[in-house]
Amino acid sequence: MSKLLEVSNVRVQFGGVVAVNDVSFSLNEGELLGFIGPNGAGKTTMMRAITGVVTPTSGSILLAGKELVTLPIHSRVRMGLGFSQQLVKPFRNMTVLENVALTVGSHHTGSPLSALFKVGREDESTRARELLELVGISDAADADPSNLPLGYLKRLEVARALALDPTILLLDEPLAGLNHAEAHKLADMIVDLNTAGRSIILIEHNLGEVMRICSRLVVQDNGNKIADGDPESVMNTSAVRAAYLGENTDHAAA
Amino acid sequence: MLGLSGYEISLITSMGIAVIFALSLNLITGFCGQISLGHAAFYGIGAYSSAMLTKAGMPLGVGILGAVIFAGLVGLAVGFTSLRVRHDFLAITTMGVGFLFIGIMRQWDFVGGEMGVSGIPGSGLGKPGFMFLVLGFGVLTVLFSLHLKRSWMGYAFDAIADDEDTARVIGLDVSRYKLAAFAMGTALAGLAGALYAHNVRFIDPESFGFVESITVLAMVVIGGIGSVFGVIIAAALLSVLPLWIQFIDEYKLLLYGGLLFAMMRFSPGGLAGLAKQILPKKSSLKASGDTKA
Ligand SMILES: Nc1ncnc2c1ncn2[C@@H]1O[C@H](COP(=O)(O)OP(=O)(O)OP(=O)(O)O)[C@@H](O)[C@H]1O
Ligand SMILES: [Mg+2]
Numbered sequence: 036m037s038k039l040l041e042v043s044n045v046r047v048q049f050g051g052v053v054a055v056n057d058v059s060f061s062l063n064e065g066e067l068l069g070f071i072g073p074n075g076a077g078k079t080t081m082m083r084a085i086t087g088v089v090t091p092t093s094g095s096i097l098l099a100g101k102e103l104v105t106l107p108i109h110s111r112v113r114m115g116l117g118f119s120q121q122l123v124k125p126f127r128n129m130t131v132l133e134n135v136a137l138t139v140g141s142h143h144t145g146s147p148l149s150a151l152f153k154v155g156r157e158d159e160s161t162r163a164r165e166l167l168e169l170v171g172i173s174d175a176a177d178a179d180p181s182n183l184p185l186g187y188l189k190r191l192e193v194a195r196a197l198a199l200d201p202t203i204l205l206l207d208e209p210l211a212g213l214n215h216a217e218a219h220k221l222a223d224m225i226v227d228l229n230t231a232g233r234s235i236i237l238i239e240h241n242l243g244e245v246m247r248i249c250s251r252l253v254v255q256d257n258g259n260k261i262a263d264g265d266p267e268s269v270m271n272t273s274a275v276r277a278a279y280l281g282e283n284t285d286h287a288a289a
Numbered sequence: 290m291l292g293l294s295g296y297e298i299s300l301i302t303s304m305g306i307a308v309i310f311a312l313s314l315n316l317i318t319g320f321c322g323q324i325s326l327g328h329a330a331f332y333g334i335g336a337y338s339s340a341m342l343t344k345a346g347m348p349l350g351v352g353i354l355g356a357v358i359f360a361g362l363v364g365l366a367v368g369f370t371s372l373r374v375r376h377d378f379l380a381i382t383t384m385g386v387g388f389l390f391i392g393i394m395r396q397w398d399f400v401g402g403e404m405g406v407s408g409i410p411g412s413g414l415g416k417p418g419f420m421f422l423v424l425g426f427g428v429l430t431v432l433f434s435l436h437l438k439r440s441w442m443g444y445a446f447d448a449i450a451d452d453e454d455t456a457r458v459i460g461l462d463v464s465r466y467k468l469a470a471f472a473m474g475t476a477l478a479g480l481a482g483a484l485y486a487h488n489v490r491f492i493d494p495e496s497f498g499f500v501e502s503i504t505v506l507a508m509v510v511i512g513g514i515g516s517v518f519g520v521i522i523a524a525a526l527l528s529v530l531p532l533w534i535q536f537i538d539e540y541k542l543l544l545y546g547g548l549l550f551a552m553m554r555f556s557p558g559g560l561a562g563l564a565k566q567i568l569p570k571k572s573s574l575k576a577s578g579d580t581k582a
Binding site: 086088107108109110112113118120124126127128129133137138140141143144145146147148150151152153154156195198199 | 436437439440441442444445447448450451452454455457458459460461462463465466468469
C-alpha cells in the first residue's frame with residue numbers, strides 16, 4: 036500500500052502549550068484510520084495543521100509526495116483534502132442545501148473571473164440533495180442552519196466535505212450530537228465511502244464505533260503519539276489504557 | 290423635454306450618479322462583506338482623472354474610461370496591501386486612504402491644489418442628454434449587480450461575507466475574491482466620480498472627503514447590505530434629501546451617522562430587511578456563534 040498522506044515530526048505550539056509534539060503518522064491509500072485520544076490530546080490541532088488552519092512550528096506534511104506546509108488552505112483543499120470540522124461552521128446566510136451546493140460547484144469557483152461568468156445552480160443543487168440524503172438530513176434541505184440541532188449540523192459538515200469529492204476525507208467528531216441509531220447509521224455510511232475507495236481519517240470519541248469500523252488506530256495523548264497499529268492491540272497497550280483511565284471516562288466508555 | 294424642468298433633470302442626474310456610487314460600494318461591503326470608510330477617494334480619483342483628461346482635450350469617452358481604469362488600478366493596489374488584514378483593521382486602512390487622498394490632492398498643484406479644478410468640459414449632450422447618459426450607466430450598473438448576485442462569484446461572496454475561515458476550508462481563495470470585489474467596486478466608483486465631475490464641472494478635494502465616504506456607506510447599510518433594490522432606494526433618497534431640505538446639508542454627518550447607527554442597532558437588514566419584517570413572510574431571528582461539540 037502506498038502512503039497517501041505522510042505526516043513527519045509535526046509540532047504545533049500555542050505560546051507555552053505544545054498541542055502537538057513531534058508527531059509522525061501516515062495514511063495509506065484506501066485506509067480508514069481512526070485518530071483518537073482523550074480531550075485536549077491535540078487531535079483537532081493535528082487536523083488543522085494538515086488543512087492549514089494552523090501553521091506547524093516544524094515538521095512536514097506530504098500529500099501524495101507534495102509538501103503541504105507552505106500552501107494556503109484553499110490550495111490544500113483543491114488538492115483533495117475534505118475537512119469536516121469539530122466546531123460546526125455552516126454559512127448562516129444560506130440554506131442547508133445552498134451550503135452544500137456551493138461546495139459541489141467548487142470547480143466553478145476556482146477563479147473569481149470564471150465564477151462571475153457562471154450562473155445556474157440546478158445540477159449542483161441536485162447533487163447536494165443526494166449528499167444530504169446520504170448523510171440523512173435531506174428533510175432539512177431548505178432550513179436555515181441557525182435553527183438546527185447539532186446532530187444535523189454535524190452531518191451538514193460531513194456532506195459539505197464530501198461535496199468536494201476529496202481524495203482524503205478528514206472527519207473531526209462527526210458522530211458527536213447523534214443518538215445511538217444515528218451514529219451507527221452515519222458510521223456505516225463512512226464505511227461505505229471507504230469501501231468505495233475513499234481514504235479517511237476519523238477523529239472520534241465514540242470508541243465503540245471506532246473499534247467497529249476502523250482498520251487501524253493512531254492514539255495521541257497530551258500532544259504525543261502513544262500508539263499506532265491495529266485496533267485490538269492498540270487498545271491493549273498500557274499507555275493507551277493509562278491515557279483513557281487518567282481522564283473522566285464519560286467519552287471513553289462509549 | 291419630457292415635461293421635466295431643468296431642476297428636475299439635475300435632481301434625477303444627481304440621483305443616478307449616487308445610485309452608481311452606492312452600488313459600487315455595495316459590491317465591496319454589501320456583497321463581499323468588506324467595510325470601507327474611504328470609498329469617496331476612488332470617486333475622487335475618477336472625478337479628477339476624467340476632469341484632467343478632458344481638460345487636456347481628450348473626448349468624454351476617454352475621460353470616463355480613464356477614470357474607471359485609474360480608480361480600479363489604485364483600488365487594486367490598495368487592496369493588495371490591505372485586504373489580508375481583518376475586517377476592523379480594513380476599516381481603519383481605508384479611512385487612512387481617504388485622508389491620504391485628500392492630503393495629496395490639496396498639495397498637488399498640477400490638479401489645482403486646494404483650489405480644485407474648474408472649467409471641466411460638459412458632456413456636450415445638453416442637460417437632458419447627460420441625464421440619459423447617467424441613467425444608461427445606472428441601468429448597466431444595476432444589471433451588472435443583479436447578474437453578479439446570481440453568479441457563482443456572488444455565491445462565493447455570500448460565503449466570504451459570512452465566514453472567511455470556513456470559506457477557505459471549502460476551497461475558496463478568499464484574498465483573490467476580496468481583491469476582485471475591491472477592484473470592481475473602486476473602478477465603478479471611478480465611473481460615478483467621472484459622471485459627477487462632468488455634471489458639476491467643478492471639483493475640489495473637499496468634495497471627496499470623509500463625509501462623502503460615510504454618506505455612501507450609509508446608503509449601503511440603510512438600503513440593506515447586499516440588497517440591490519434597497520441600496521438604489523436609499524441612494525436615491527439620501528442624495529436628494531439635502532437638495533430638497535437645505536438645512537440637512539449642514540447636518541449631513543450627524544444625520545447619516547445617526548441613521549447608520551440606528552440601522553445597525555435596530556434593523557441590521559436595512560430597508561430591505563425592514564420590508565421583509567413588515568411584509569407577511571416567515572423570518573427567523575438568527576442565533577449567532579458557534580456550536581461547540
Ligand atoms: N487556537 C488555540 N490557541 C491556544 N491553545 C489552543 C488552541 N487550539 C487548541 N489549543 C490547546 O491545544 C490543546 C489541544 O487541543 P485540541 O483541540 O487539538 O485537542 P483535541 O484532542 O481535539 O480535544 P477534544 O477531544 O476535546 O476535541 C489543548 O490544550 C487546547 O487548549
Ligand atoms: Mg478536538
